[in-house]
Structure formats: C-alpha cells, structure tokens
Amino acid sequence: MDARAPHVPIARGTYRADEATAQEVPPTPPWVGRVRQTHRDGTVLLITPTGYAWTAASSNLRPATDAERAAYDAQVRGIRRERDALYRQLRGGAGS
Structure with missing residues (x-):
C-alpha cells in the first residue's frame, strides 16, 4: 500500500500561480499557467500562453x-491575433 498522503487533483484548465518561480x-x-494534468505524485503540469x-x-x-x-488570456488573444495575421499574410503571398 502507498504510504504517501493522497492528493486531490487540481481541475484541468484552471489557472494557477507557481510561487516557486517568483x-x-x-x-x-x-509564473501563471493553466493546469494540463495532475500527476500521481501530486505534482502538476502547467502551460504558459506561449x-x-x-x-x-x-x-x-x-x-x-x-x-x-486576465493577463494570461490577453496574452493568448495577442498570440492568436499574430498567428492569424501571419496566416493571412502567407495566404496572400501565395498568389491566392
């Protein structure tokens, strides 16, 4: 039997600040990230807007x-705008 204390998974997609990175x-x-996964050992996989x-x-x-x-979401929106502008530019430059 596992002697470690049970952990409560953190819901996927929730925003968390990692105080260890300050x-x-x-x-x-x-750093602020969105939860991708909670591991069996209780650690959490987070992802930045980039x-x-x-x-x-x-x-x-x-x-x-x-x-x-709000800052996280704003950065995601900015990245998406840049990506969409690049896609438009590439399509326009391809002679279409």
Missing part, C-alpha cells in the same frame, strides 16, 4: 488572481 531580485511575479510547459509542486501553487487570469 523572484525578489530582480523582482518578478510568479506553450511552455513545466511541472510544479502542488504545495507551491495558488489560484491565480482575476488580474493574473
């Missing part, structure tokens, strides 16, 4: 604030 010098806020994924200890995570969620 720095005092230079001052940087914690697609970078990292694993964090659940003990370092807290729910993201409204402002952090």
Whole structure:
C-alpha cells in the first residue's frame, strides 16, 4: 500500500500561480499557467500562453488572481491575433 498522503487533483484548465518561480531580485511575479494534468505524485503540469510547459509542486501553487487570469488570456488573444495575421499574410503571398 502507498504510504504517501493522497492528493486531490487540481481541475484541468484552471489557472494557477507557481510561487516557486517568483523572484525578489530582480523582482518578478510568479509564473501563471493553466493546469494540463495532475500527476500521481501530486505534482502538476502547467502551460504558459506561449506553450511552455513545466511541472510544479502542488504545495507551491495558488489560484491565480482575476488580474493574473486576465493577463494570461490577453496574452493568448495577442498570440492568436499574430498567428492569424501571419496566416493571412502567407495566404496572400501565395498568389491566392
């Protein structure tokens, strides 16, 4: 039988701030990611708006604030706008 304490999975798609990534010098806020998966050992796989994924200890995570969620979503929208503009440019440049 597993002697480790049971963990409660964090819901996929929820926003979490990883306090372990914050720095005092230079001052940087914690990374905010969306939960992709909770592992059996209790660690959590998160993803940034740019697609970078990292694993964090659940003990370092807290729910993201409204402002952090809004900033994450704004960055995702910006990336999508840039991607869509590039697709339009490529289609137009192909002689179509």
